[in-house]
Amino acid sequence: MIDPLPAETPSGSCCPAPMTPDQAEELSAMFKALADPVRLRIASIVACCPAGEVCMGEIAAEFDLTGPTISHHLRKLREAGILASERRANEVYYFVRPDRIEHLIGPLAGIRSTARTSPRC
Template identity: 50%
Template sequence: MATVFKALGDPVRLRLLFLIASRPSGEVCVCELTPAFNLSQPTISHHLKLLRQAGLVDSERRGTWVYYRVRPETANRMSALLAGVSGERTPV
């Protein structure tokens, strides 16, 4: 879990994860994420790669675009861990 929290230690990656998770469809095209930041597309792709390597998101290429979605198993593990830290009795 240290890798997960390290990946989320960067404000850009935390915001990217929030933007992906908040989509009603559960996924978002990188072409929709890039305009939300004052960063270049390669920089956004780098941050998404780190989120993917940490196991937070999955990606799928469709034509020229890549679509990202949150990995529910990792989100559930984080939730359980944070619930344990806050005093709730949830197994990790």
């Protein structure tokens, strides 16, 4: 059985603090990048790689898309801060930025169903 979430944080509020407009804008850009099925799958491929990084050629091999199209999707994921890259010789390797993924997920931890929130919220 899953332990229920506490109705309140130690400070007495339902969540640490609501998002600021700037935070919402930044998170929206990250979610927008992941909303594309190809980009979501690319992020999943990179995140699930045991080595922690994947070269562009290995990513491209998973899709029936042109190299420029894959590059476009990788650029969008880098611009959103979800992936980072490093060039080594003739190949570019991509890896997930765990700090940014935590940044993406963290604010959502305060979202709960109405059945779990305190009547004071």
